Amino acid sequence: MTTVRARGKAQAKRxxxxxxxxxxxxxxxxxxxxxxxxxxxxKEALRQQVVQAWIPMAERLARQxxxxxxxxxxxEQVAALxxxxxVIRYDPARGTAFESFAVPTVVGEVKRHFRxxxxxxxxxxxxxxxRNRVRTAHRxxxxxLDGRGPDVQEIAEHTGLTEQxxxxxxxxxxxxxxxxxxxxxxxxxxxxxxLDTLGDQDAGYDLVIDREALKPKLSKLPERERQILYMRFFxxxxxSCIAEQLGISQMHVSRLISxxxxxxxxxxxxxxx
Numbered sequence: 001m002t003t004v005r006a007r008g009k010a011q012a013k014r015x016x017x018x019x020x021x022x023x024x025x026x027x028x029x030x031x032x033x034x035x036x037x038x039x040x041x042x043k044e045a046l047r048q049q050v051v052q053a054w055i056p057m058a059e060r061l062a063r064q065x066x067x068x069x070x071x072x073x074x075x076e077q078v079a080a081l082x083x084x085x086x087v088i089r090y091d092p093a094r095g096t097a098f099e100s101f102a103v104p105t106v107v108g109e110v111k112r113h114f115r116x117x118x119x120x121x122x123x124x125x126x127x128x129x130x131r132n133r134v135r136t137a138h139r140x141x142x143x144x145l146d147g148r149g150p151d152v153q154e155i156a157e158h159t160g161l162t163e164q165x166x167x168x169x170x171x172x173x174x175x176x177x178x179x180x181x182x183x184x185x186x187x188x189x190x191x192x193x194x195l196d197t198l199g200d201q202d203a204g205y206d207l208v209i210d211r212e213a214l215k216p217k218l219s220k221l222p223e224r225e226r227q228i229l230y231m232r233f234f235x236x237x238x239x240s241c242i243a244e245q246l247g248i249s250q251m252h253v254s255r256l257i258s259x260x261x262x263x264x265x266x267x268x269x270x271x272x273x
Contacts, residue, residue: 024054024099027050027098031050031098034047057102058076061107062076062110065110075113078109081109082107082109086098134159134172137150137158141158217267218264228257
């Protein structure tokens with residue numbers, strides 16, 4: 001075992017072979033040593049060395065996702081995390097080149113970051129996948145349709161999706177980043193924003209509820225109390241006019257109105273509770 005480790009370390013010190021990609025070094029020897037080393041500080045140090053060697057590739061992959069609402073620095077950090085996972089999980093005994101294993105791992109980590117952290121609205125994963133497929137198809141077809149955008153049927157034929165799935169994906173295109181309520185609406189010349197199109201709470205609904213709650217209570221009032229309330233609140237008569245018409249004092253009218261309204265309020269609140 002000591003001989004194998006020593007040979008591996010010696011190989012790791014030799015210059016790396018030139019790879020078609022400048023950011024893809026030859027770390028075959030290092031991975032062979034990692035496969036033989038037990039867990040411990042020596043293995044962790046060599047693993048960090050391999051990660052550092054492949055960091056340029058991870059950064060190159062991260063740059064492919066620029067201009068999508070996330071800073072390049074954050075994308076590079078996510079890609080580096082994916083690279084670390086690839087280095088830990090890679091098994092050279094399977095015969096697959098590390099780059100072939102690492103690229104989908106790093107790209108998948110970046111895509112998961114967008115899926116889990118960058119959506120302004122909660123959208124099911126299936127809808128997110130439809131959105132991505134529809135967006136990609138729309139971009140590809142736009143280059144071959146004389147500049148016009150593809151319709152639903154053309155996108156469905158290109159992707160193999162149903163037309164209903166394409167419509168769901170199209171609707172989700174605008175769900176990635178929600179529109180600010182203060183954003184000026186397209187075509188508006190006077191700063192008219194989405195917030196201006198929203199209605200306020202209508203107090204009339206509360207008035208309807210109050211009236212419906214009072215109806216059965218009013219019907220049980222004595223005739224004189226019902227008449228006084230009708231004259232005061234529906235005919236908008238003053239207490240003096242009511243007193244004169246009924247032949248009683250204004251003070252008596254005032255006491256009757258106050259007592260009746262308080263009683264009705266107590267009854268409605270009791271029913272509500």
